[in-house]
Structures are given as C-alpha cells and as structure tokens.
Amino acid sequence: MLNELANLHKLCFPHNPWSADDFADLKKSGCEIIASQHGFIVYRQILDEAEIITIGVHPDARRTGIAAAMLGIMQGDLKKSGVKHIFLEVAADNLPARRLYEQDGFVQIGMRPKYYDGQDAIMMRKDI
Ligand SMILES: CC(C)(COP(=O)(O)OP(=O)(O)OC[C@H]1O[C@@H](n2cnc3c(N)ncnc32)[C@H](O)[C@@H]1OP(=O)(O)O)[C@@H](O)C(=O)NCCC(=O)NCCS
Structure with missing residues (x-):
C-alpha cells in the first residue's frame, strides 16, 4: 500500500517524490493518511489543532471532487477528535490548491517569503 502511495505521490509531485519509507516515517511520527487509488491526504493532529x-x-x-471529498472526510474525523483549528501552507503559485482550500473555507493568515525554493508560502487556517 505504501508503495502505491509513493507511486501516486510521484505523479502528483514529480519534482519532489516521497518514497514508501518516507510515508512509513510519517505514520510512525503520528500522521494520519487517507488514501485511495486516486488520491491521498496526510495530516497530523496536535491537541485541538491539526495541520495538513x-x-x-x-x-x-x-x-472530479476527490480532493474536496478527502478534505471533508478528514474534517469529519478531526471534529470527532476535538480539533478546532486546521492549518496548512501552500506555495503562492499553486493556484489549483489555493482555490481548493479557499473553496473549503480556509483563509490566509500569513506568508513566508521564499519558503519553497524561492517561492512564497501562503499560510492558511480554518476553524471547524
Ligand atoms: C490541488 C489538487 C489536490 C486538487 O485536487 P482535485 O481533486 O482536482 O480538486 P477537486 O476536484 O476536489 O476541486 C475542488 C475545488 O478546488 C478548486 N480547484 C481544483 N483544481 C483547480 C484548478 N486546476 N484550477 C482552479 N481551481 C481548482 C475548484 O474550486 C474546485 O471546485 P470546482 O471543480 O467545483 O470548481 C490537485 O490539483 C493536485 O493533486 N495537485 C498537485 C499536488 C498539489 O499541488 N497538492 C497541493 C499541495 S499544498
């Protein structure tokens, strides 16, 4: 399963692929992974906060709505676990991802200049 996840990650992030071992390490460090044949989301809960x-x-x-659906499933699980706030960082030039998060109700709360290889990172938050 982690090998399939690594293959899918490589298709999504060809310039920064994660290996099956990377995913295993994330799980060991307490991250949750929701994954299917077509998509994945990795997140981490700390007390009443979570980070994508x-x-x-x-x-x-x-x-086709897969990312939006995964966000919905994740938030359902996090609410049950008592999470109140979700945070994330996204590259400023990643417009599909920024639109996805905005449509889901995330708002910009800050910016880290030149965070990703010279590209700014937008910090976003959603209260659930
Ligand atoms: C960002 C990503 C996860 C979106 O996945 P997706 O399954 O296509 O997204 P959805 O179909 O659920 O789209 C939900 C909403 O997001 C926005 N959105 C998604 N892709 C978009 C695009 N290419 N352009 C503009 N808006 C987009 C739209 O508002 C969309 O709603 P709509 O289709 O009703 O207009 C996908 O493009 C991806 O894997 N990108 C490469 C990896 C990446 O950059 N991940 C984010 C790292 S922070």
Missing part, C-alpha cells in the same frame, strides 16, 4: 501535510490527486482524476 500534503494532498494529491492523480492527474487523470482531477476536477
């Missing part, structure tokens, strides 16, 4: 580590959908399956 990454999200990806197979290039052939995009714009």
